Amino acid sequence: MKILVCISKTPDTTSKIAFTDGNTKFDESGVQWIINPYDEWYSLVRAIELKEKDAAVSIHLITIGTADSEPIIRKALALGGDEAIRVNSNSSDAYFIATQIAEIAKQGGYDLIFTGKETIDYNGSSIGGMIAELTDAPYISLATKFELAGTTATITREVDGGEEVAEVDLPLVVSCQKGVAEQRIPNMRGIMAARTKPLKVVEPIAADTLSSIISYELPPAKAGVKLVAADNVSELARLLHEEAKVI
Amino acid sequence: MSVLIFIDQSDGHVKKSSLEAITYGADIAKQLGVAAEGIVLGTVSDDLTALGKYGISKVHQVNNNALNHVDAQLYAKIIAEAVTLSGAKVLVFSHNQTGKAVAARVAARLKAGIVSGACALPDTSNGFVVKKTVFSGKAFANISIHSDIKVISLNPNSYKTIVGEGTATIADLNIIVDPSRIKVTAINKVSGDVPLTEADIVVSGGRGLKGPENWGILLDLAKELGAATACSRPVGDAHWRPHHEHVGQTGVQIAPNLYIAIGISGAIQHLAGVNRSKVIVVINKDSEAPFFKAADYGIVGDAFEVVPQLTAAIKKMKASV
Numbered sequence: 313m314k315i316l317v318c319i320s321k322t323p324d325t326t327s328k329i330a331f332t333d334g335n336t337k338f339d340e341s342g343v344q345w346i347i348n349p350y351d352e353w354y355s356l357v358r359a360i361e362l363k364e365k366d367a368a369v370s371i372h373l374i375t376i377g378t379a380d381s382e383p384i385i386r387k388a389l390a391l392g393g394d395e396a397i398r399v400n401s402n403s404s405d406a407y408f409i410a411t412q413i414a415e416i417a418k419q420g421g422y423d424l425i426f427t428g429k430e431t432i433d434y435n436g437s438s439i440g441g442m443i444a445e446l447t448d449a450p451y452i453s454l455a456t457k458f459e460l461a462g463t464t465a466t467i468t469r470e471v472d473g474g475e476e477v478a479e480v481d482l483p484l485v486v487s488c489q490k491g492v493a494e495q496r497i498p499n500m501r502g503i504m505a506a507r508t509k510p511l512k513v514v515e516p517i518a519a520d521t522l523s524s525i526i527s528y529e530l531p532p533a534k535a536g537v538k539l540v541a542a543d544n545v546s547e548l549a550r551l552l553h554e555e556a557k558v559i
Numbered sequence: 560m561s562v563l564i565f566i567d568q569s570d571g572h573v574k575k576s577s578l579e580a581i582t583y584g585a586d587i588a589k590q591l592g593v594a595a596e597g598i599v600l601g602t603v604s605d606d607l608t609a610l611g612k613y614g615i616s617k618v619h620q621v622n623n624n625a626l627n628h629v630d631a632q633l634y635a636k637i638i639a640e641a642v643t644l645s646g647a648k649v650l651v652f653s654h655n656q657t658g659k660a661v662a663a664r665v666a667a668r669l670k671a672g673i674v675s676g677a678c679a680l681p682d683t684s685n686g687f688v689v690k691k692t693v694f695s696g697k698a699f700a701n702i703s704i705h706s707d708i709k710v711i712s713l714n715p716n717s718y719k720t721i722v723g724e725g726t727a728t729i730a731d732l733n734i735i736v737d738p739s740r741i742k743v744t745a746i747n748k749v750s751g752d753v754p755l756t757e758a759d760i761v762v763s764g765g766r767g768l769k770g771p772e773n774w775g776i777l778l779d780l781a782k783e784l785g786a787a788t789a790c791s792r793p794v795g796d797a798h799w800r801p802h803h804e805h806v807g808q809t810g811v812q813i814a815p816n817l818y819i820a821i822g823i824s825g826a827i828q829h830l831a832g833v834n835r836s837k838v839i840v841v842i843n844k845d846s847e848a849p850f851f852k853a854a855d856y857g858i859v860g861d862a863f864e865v866v867p868q869l870t871a872a873i874k875k876m877k878a879s880v
């Protein structure tokens with residue numbers, strides 16, 4: 313049983329969002345990088361839990377990034393996982409990235425591929441579906457629960473206005489979100505072990521880039537809050553009705 | 560050449576987010592001077608011809624109840640085939656749960672570039688550039704799509720539906736539906752509730768409400784407003800509320816017309832999920848709470864006193880109009 317967990321590097325959630333070079337580049341100065349929380353807290357931890365239940369499970373991590381993403385992949389290895397693969401590219405195009413992961417997936421013969429539901433910087437929610445298409449596997453998105461019995465997965469996923477439970481045979485691609493697992497903190501033993509775990513670097517295969525980022529914008533600043541006194545609550549109702557026209 | 564819009568349905572009804580996607584797709588078609596058409600999968604009880612009012616002339620339908628559950632693999636194959644058959648150059652989805660499952664998969668199948676989470680019409684003056692939200696709503700990016708076919712998934716609540724005149728014709732699409740590899744064994748829908756991502760009004764509670772037993776005042780307000788309910792992350796983590804209500808950078812991202820935050824401090828990770836709301840109201844007893852900086856209206860006060868009064872005031876106001 314082989315699991316491939318997709319790991320992405322994102323700015324820490326408290327990072328100041330600013331742009332340089334005429335709003336064409338994200339300003340990385342002072343930015344702390346973290347493992348994309350959906351990849352870390354949910355998909356990686358769930359994979360580790362599956363391995364804890366069944367020693368025959370092996371977990372490989374994959375990231376598409378340049379050498380500066382190695383601390384992130386080592387951090388992920390400190391939580392768990394047997395080895396990691398880094399595809400050496402700085403591409404931000406979903407199709408290019410998914411093509412690389414699909415290639416590794418086909419070579420490695422994985423039974424299960426986990427992604428986070430999206431990255432917290434690009435918010436694409438695209439990679440999982442694309443990998444599934446490129447490897448011709450079923451895809452369950454927005455999973456909130458994942459159980460495995462033999463080669464059949466039972467997955468709860470978010471659907472419009474509720475949840476749906478489905479059974480699917482492996483191989484399979486799943487995007488994970490809250491509910492699938494609980495956040496873990498790496499321990500000292502894990503951090504030490506991660507240093508010597510194999511991290512293989514491969515060059516990307518040829519693939520098309522179908523989109524590119526032209527520029528960024530920040531939202532316009534808010535005009536400022538209009539405070540209503542706590543003993544005059546009906547005034548708030550009036551403002552929302554007559555001024556803001558939202559109720 | 561045309562614009563094809565995926566029309567998402569649940570229990571036979573067309574979703575509100577799809578009406579937005581139709582209006583958006585029809586506006587792109589106008590911009591490009593081409594026709595706008597829709598595609599719907601599964602059995603639908605709504606009158607599909609009435610979707611003409613939102614600007615589409617034709618609805619392709621694969622009328623097969625095997626498609627009433629979303630299987631991204633089957634959906635992608637069928638929609639890609641419909642794109643090819645109809646000669647569409649732009650394919651539009653809503654970036655809702657179904658869109659998140661299917662849009663990127665279809666894009667990969669068609670080798671089409673995708674912008675997911677779009678929030679404005681494409682700029683076609685020089686190429687094809689689509690604006691999308693990034694950094695969980697803290698910024699926007701303009702993305703250029705280079706491929707011949709373009710796929711866009713539109714953020715819910717970011718494009719206003721326009722109802723005009725017109726009727727659409729229905730065309731049955733004869734496409735073979737493969738057996739699904741996904742067996743749906745249970746569906747738990749909270750009936751009657753407004754889905755969070757589609758709601759016009761959201762009432763949300765934080766740790767300031769002290770415990771799940773105190774949610775009644777919030778639920779009363781939500782009921783009075785016909786609002787969906789949400790919560791901050793610690794509230795979801797503590798199981799005071801179901802985890803699918805957790806909004807923020809690591810939860811659901813929403814953009815309602817009105818977001819009312821009760822006893823929520825307004826941490827940066829929380830704001831990331833709600834700062835696209837058109838109007839934000841904050842009720843917090845601490846005048847220094849960061850949320851006031853992101854708010855349009857606010858009351859510095861005790862939620863346990865203010866919220867029931869607000870509910871009563873709204874009830875009274877409704878009765879008088």
Ligand SMILES: Cc1cc2nc3c(=O)[nH]c(=O)nc-3n(C[C@H](O)[C@H](O)[C@H](O)COP(=O)(O)OP(=O)(O)OC[C@H]3O[C@@H](n4cnc5c(N)ncnc54)[C@H](O)[C@@H]3O)c2cc1C
Pocket residue numbers: 325349764765766767768790791792793794805806807808809810821822823824825826827828829832842843844845848860861862863
């Ligand atoms: C990586 C990361 C990701 C995160 N993602 C998210 C996320 O997606 N969503 C999210 O919400 N958080 C997220 N958080 C957590 C976030 O940083 C905050 O801790 C959290 O939002 C605080 O929740 P809160 O406002 O409910 O609680 P608190 O910060 O404890 O605030 C409670 C507020 O209630 C007010 N209050 C108390 N009593 C009353 C009363 N009687 N009447 C009125 N007001 C009262 C207080 O003044 C205070 O402002 C994340 C954190 C990290 C590190």
